[in-house]
Amino acid sequence: MVDVLNSTGKKAGSVELDELYFGIEPNVAVMAQVVTAQLAARRAGTQSTKTRSEARGGGAKPWAQKGTGRARAGSSRSPIWRGGGVALGPKPRKYTQKTPKKMVRLALRSALSDRAAEGKVLVVDSWSFDAPKTKDAKAALAALGTTGRVLVVLTDGDGAAARSFRNLPEVQIINSRELNAYDVLVNDFVVFTQDNLPTSVSTEAAAPAEEDQK
Incomplete structure (x- = not known):
């Protein structure tokens, strides 16, 4: 009461x-x-990072596969490169339960x-x-x-x-x-x-x- x-x-x-x-x-x-x-x-679930395929540039192979003494590289947009894409980064998703x-x-x-x-x-x-x-x-x-x-x-x-x-x-x-x-x-x-x-x-x-x- x-x-x-x-x-x-x-x-x-x-x-x-x-x-x-x-x-x-x-x-x-x-x-x-x-x-x-x-x-x-x-x-909101709108956060998004760019993968290596979405990052701009990186189309040309940086250097020859062999003979340079450097590690093999196929793209300058690899996640291990500065300016490269993000590996396993957040992408748009719904958080509803x-x-x-x-x-x-x-x-x-x-x-x-x-x-x-x-x-x-x-x-x-x-x-x-x-x-x-x-x-x-x-x-x-x-x-x-x-x-x-x-x-x-x-x-x-x-x-x-x-x-x-x-x-x-x-x-x-x-x-x-x-x-x-x-x-x-x-x-x-x-x-x-x-x-x-x-x-x-x-x-x-x-x-x-x-x-x-x-």
């Missing part, structure tokens, strides 16, 4: 955190694997449970911003008692709140549909509203929609 606060930090009620999302034993191994895969997927959906969901639940165990999951009734204003957003976070980095979970209808929080360097905003283990773990506090607080009921309601898309 956690208190539901308003934007001024005053108690506006209470809500029971779903044990499925906020009460499990965090699986550290799964979180590590999912976060590693998520960071790997962000890599296949991660089962069950592992991704377990990692998210583990990360949320870890933050909840530390008392760093906060719930507000709603963000009552009449117009985007960074000053009001900063005052709201101060009233909630947050410190360090804060992950603010919003929905599509929280446009004013998103524009209010986005200029604060210590705040990361994320849509509830995109909530993931990595962003939860890199932030100290996670702030939900009552509308986007994860529950097992909302998960079951979304499951048929996912099946229809397949």
Whole structure:
């Protein structure tokens, strides 16, 4: 059970955190694997070095095969020559890793449970911003008692709140549909509203929609 606060930090009620999302034993191994895969997927994979066949020049044999007293050489673009190609250098590739959906969901639940165990999951009734204003957003976070980095979970209808929080360097905003283990773990506090607080009921309601898309 956690208190539901308003934007001024005053108690506006209470809500029971779903044990499925906020009460499990965090699986550290799964979180590590999912976060590693998520960071790997962000890599561009565009690094590229030139092989001896791609390096410019080197078409003519530098000197005769025999009689010079020097080692045999067929090209000045050999990897052992200065200005030559690179042997076994990096080439463009994809770093993505296949991660089962069950592992991704377990990692998210583990990360949320870890933050909840530390008392760093906060719930507000709603963000009552009449117009985007960074000053009001900063005052709201101060009233909630947050410190360090804060992950603010919003929905599509929280446009004013998103524009209010986005200029604060210590705040990361994320849509509830995109909530993931990595962003939860890199932030100290996670702030939900009552509308986007994860529950097992909302998960079951979304499951048929996912099946229809397949």
